[in-house]
Amino acid sequence: MQAVHEITQDQLIAIDSKTLRGSYQRGNRQSKIHMVNAFACKNKLVLGQVKTSEKSNEITAIPELIKLLDIEGALVSIDAMGRQVNIAEHIVDYLFTLKSNQGNLHKAVETAFSETRKAPLGGVSFELQHGRIEARVYHVLSAKQFKEEFSQWPQLQTLGMSMSFRQQKGKAPELMYRYHISSAELTEQQLAEAVRAHWAVENSLHWVLDVCMAEDACQIYQDHGAENWTMLRQAALNMLRSEPSKGSIPAKQKRAWMKTAYLEAVLNAGFSDVAN
Template sequence: MEFKTLRMQIEDFQSSSTITIRDLGNETRIRILKKILKLFGDVPDCRVQGRITYRLNEIILMLFLATLAGSESCLGAQDFWGANDRLYRRLFGKETIPSHDTFRRILGLIKSDELNSLLVNILLNSDSAIRKALKLPAPQKKIVSVDGKQLRGTGRKADTVEEVKDLQILNVYEQDSQTCLFSEAIESKTNEIPHAQQILSRMNLKDTVVTFDAMHMQTRTIGIIAEAGGDYVGGLKGNQGKASEFARALFIQENLEKLKGIDGCYHMTSEISHNQLEQRSFYLYPLTASEKKGLFSDWRKVHALLCMAKTMRHNITGKETDEVRYYLTSLKDIGDAAHCIRAHWNIENGLHWNLDTVFREDYLALSDRTAALNQSILNKACLSLYKKMSDLIGGTQKISKKRLRKIFGWNFNDAMSQALTLMDPPTFAKSVEIIPRKAR
């Protein structure tokens, strides 16, 4: 498959080999932490340098490690370092631990784009190191998904009756690395569109498929993706009136039956999930030359309309639910298009759902918008590390992200050792062990 992700490659690799990561000891842990501390020094500090007690890179590392170990607030970060005072003194050379107010205030001063860029580079370098150690090829194509998320606990303001909207964050998520490449605060849900366009215009999208919901089905967005050498699969709803009406009129039962009989125009998948049978039928209608020049003339690289008809039947109650969705795409292969449609839900299930259930982001008690965004960025980086660890050390029995976070809290030093190894490619190359499985 062209879209074979790192996780899928590791699963295939573990069918014939076991992967273990050796603990290289406390000195190695400290060395890697100081190396990361130096990297965090690249985030600019706007404070007056002669009047500070804690350097910005120190605060970032303190918050990152506390988040990795299960902290869900600035008070939790203070408590974490109080419980790990020996590591604190060894790493930072200080006796006094910052108060939760200090953590909260400085978290609101960090430049979010700089922090996100630095963490993403560390995580992507980790992916390269894993592929190199396991001799895995880079994917032929990648999928990048665009979607917004609401932080429900941020819409508040002390001592006022003023209505404050929850913070909205636009996320751009790479499926291969399971890493959120960009996180940007937006003022309202409708303003996702220009933010997405600005981000996509800065990206190299060659050999990349961008997936998005109907909100982002904009001719300018499509033009940006095409200009950057990418492909797209996007939802089609009422916001694109004529195109949506055309799709609904086209995909009537009679035409669906005809498409079934045409090679390359029908694809079906079925699976049992959440105690119900889910069957998806995908129909691809290649647009004619006249349709591309007419109704769809503003959509660059457009090739086809897609219909996904989903039927869900509960295994116990027998209740059936039907759902139909329409898409516009530049892809020519229906199998690839179907895969991208399914993969798009990973930004909801793999990213947003985990942020809510594992990191409890809906209960994030930060009214400062910049502080809330920065904490969300730290959460996403930690989640990406959890996923890599789950894929590598879990073997055929995957470890849930929630369980991994508890393991970090209960046995921080050993768990941190494995996480830090993943964050330092030279150390990972030395510590990874590959043991072939014995044939049965």
């Protein structure tokens, strides 16, 4: 999978975990398996994955996954669970999204943007879809002026804030602030693109695995079955996306099931990319 992926300028690799809901081992009451995935958002390809038996073990699994990847030249985004100094030390350019329960760090970044939140809004982008209105705006600050407050974070360059407003018919409007830190020098536009791109791991990987490949419905759990099957699904998804013909993933799956020639084309596309 690593060979399939070609690092390009401004490439974003999103790291996030997915629970295999059917992997609960009923006999010995073991926890469900969690797979920590690395996903190339622009190319929509899985680069690698590591299994962990506990949600909290993501913190130790993420460095293992990073060691498997060639991430030079890419920006690596990780959600709040992975926001750890020791993880940042393994990444040249990181982008972490913070949560309010993360104590002093979240409070410090929130305080840094206190004046920005009071200023008139500018650069707002609006979206109207599915009966709702959404507006987003992004701001960045140089971390250099806050050196003492963030001295433990390696090569920290940028503090970021994203504000989102949602108005949906029949519901109260929602206003939400999110805060970010990055070792890359990001403009507001670059922060906006990176934050939005991170959600591809949910929409283009986790959602597809569940809806198109019925991963959540899979009841295989003995031995290494659950882990092996999710790796096969991800490899198959990479191959289907490497095959250049038009069509959704379900349409390509059905075509591969019905036509041996098309199945061979999918397999050849996947293996050709690896060979190249």
